Amino acid sequence: MEILVCVKRVPDSAENEIEVKADGSDIKREDLVYSVNEWDNYAVEEAIQIVDRVGGSVTVASIGSPEAEEVVRREMAMGANNGLLLTDPAFEGSDGRGIAAILAAAVRKGNYDLVLTGAQADDGAAQVGGMVAALLDWPYASLVNMIEVKEAGVLRIGREIEGGNQEINEIQMPCVLSIQTGINEPRYVGIRGIRKVAAVEIPVLKAADLGLGAAEVGRAGARVKRADYFVPPAGAGAEILQGSTDEITAKLVDLLKAKGGIK
Amino acid sequence: MAAQMFAYILHKDGKADDSASELVSAARKIAPDAAPVAVVIGAGAGLDAVCAEAAGIYPQVWKFAHDALAYPNAELIRPLLQRVLPKGAVLLLPHTTFGMDVGPGLAVKLDAAYLPDVVGIDGLEGATLKVVRQEFSGQASTHLQADISGGAVISVRSGCFPPEETRSAGGQVADKSAEVGDLAARRRFVEVLQAEVGDVDITKEEVLVSIGRGFGDKENLPVAEELAQAMGAVVSCSRPIVDAKWLEKGRQVGTSGKTVKPKVYLALGISGSFQHMGGLKGNPFIVAVNKNPKAPIFQVANVGVVADVLEFVPELTKRVQEAK
Helix, strand or coil: CEEEEEECEEECCCCCCCCECCCCCCECCCCCCEEECHHHHHHHHHHHHHHHHHCCEEEEEEECCCCHHHHHHHHHHHCCCEEEEECCHHHCCCCHHHHHHHHHHHHHHCCCCEEEEECCCCCCCCCHHHHHHHHHCCCEEEEEEEEEECCCCEEEEEEECHHHCEEEEEEECCEEEEECCCCCCCCCCCHHHHHHCCCCCCCEECCCCCCCCCCCCHHHHCCEEEEEEECCCCCCCCEECCCCHHHHHHHHHHHHHHCCCCC | CCCCEEEECCEECCEECCHHHHHHHHHHHHCCCCCCEEEEEECCCHHHHHHHHHHCCCCEEEEEECHHHCCCCHHHHHHHHHHHCCCCCEEEEECCHHHHHHHHHHHHHHCCEEEEEECEEEEEECCEEEEEEEEHHHCEEEEEEEECCCCEEEEECCCCCCCCCCCCCCCEEEECHHHCCCCCCCEEEEEEECCCCCCCCHHHCCEEEEECHHHCCHHHHHHHHHHHHHHCCEEEECHHHHHCCCCCHHHEECCCCECECCCEEEEECCCCCHHHHCCECCCCEEEEEECCCCCCHHHHCCEEEECCHHHHHHHHHHHHHHHC
16 A cells, blocks of 8 residues: 655644744744654554555655655654655745645655545644545545555544544545544654664655646645734633742642542 | 625534534624524434524524435535535534534635634634634634635634524524435445443542643653542543553543543643643633643633642642641
């Protein structure tokens, strides 16, 4: 099976305190720790496991600045066979649909049976996978937490739905699936693994290589535009306990007792 | 505005989802005089009850009944919506696992703008709609602008648009089932497997010591267990803990886990994503401990401590043990 996994380099929101720039044009990015989007990492692991079982190859593609190369290389160190960078100044300012158009064009250049994305990334939009599928006119399923390869051309999949229940479907390939965290346990990537793929050539495709015009992608093609970032006016919020640890724990124990939190 | 607005009514077992009344509030934020049409798609005897409920909220209801639509398979419903919605339609959807399944592809197929997981609507200026979203797990907000003259698909976060005072809309139900036509999809719904019930039922507990990513490593689990034991409480958790297989799924609080109604909820090293908070009901007393002062959990907690859970929690445990 030929699998393409779309990955994104994002600020790790578990490790970073995100602050908005004074003029609202962006978040402060200077000191942020970047990594591969967590959902995408699960998608790559899943692709590798499928290929381990049924054969084929895994290609990892990323759109973006030259820094995107570092996450592609990291995922290749996990065991993805090929990397692909989709880089062009014309891609800057793309909205979700523009990103999907770039990825769909890359899919058309290959011969893939299955395209995986993470269920969502740093902007929480959860949109790109579904849009890629629609552009390709392939079937789609979101929030996938189980994949089983059935007879020729069919996957049995689980979708995580409300309440932690699992919706089982059968889906025909080629198809696009967005992957939910927890589907597997992504393998650890060590320095040695990264070194092994450090010299591998990663092909770069530009807008012209993908047959994309300026009206489809980038700022010009974006129907949805981000006007600004802002910090919402704080609500009442929590009363933040101040003082020494001793003072705080004493206060907290009193509060918990009063609220019935200590039995 | 000229464009007709529509609201997708989620329903289950003959009852409309709470989002039905939230979507009409969202529609009125776009245009105060909006008279959106409720779209009810499904099958079976319960569907008329859903339509009647929707007619109490919306002036017009479109009903599409077909046996193949008994389960909401997005791959069947997306082409149906594509076919029956007029050009330039603005469709509001709940940002649920169904909304995420159907929405992005529908926007592409309708050649409409897609505005996902909207938490606020500033309004319409000319053809430009301005909405509020959150990014980076709720740590930053952003305004999005979109020209919706060619239509829009807007998915709306649960709980962000409180229902207006109930006043019966006295809506008319139009049965459009004849327009359903042929239904075929390359994805077939098989069944829903119910989540396993674990060794403890956290939905029945009054005091929960809930842990998140801030615990860092599985070896640190006893830190939480000791506090829970001292308090006479039970350990629950947020999603990353289950993903990492430290605790079983039955311990997870959130929209993709359990809905709990404790009296007291300790959120330790939990950032407080809306998916997590969606599983916390009944207005408990919330104590948050997190080293990130920007964590959204501090917006919803009653009391907060900015500290590393691994340093703070053992101190708290000691103090609780002394106090008993």
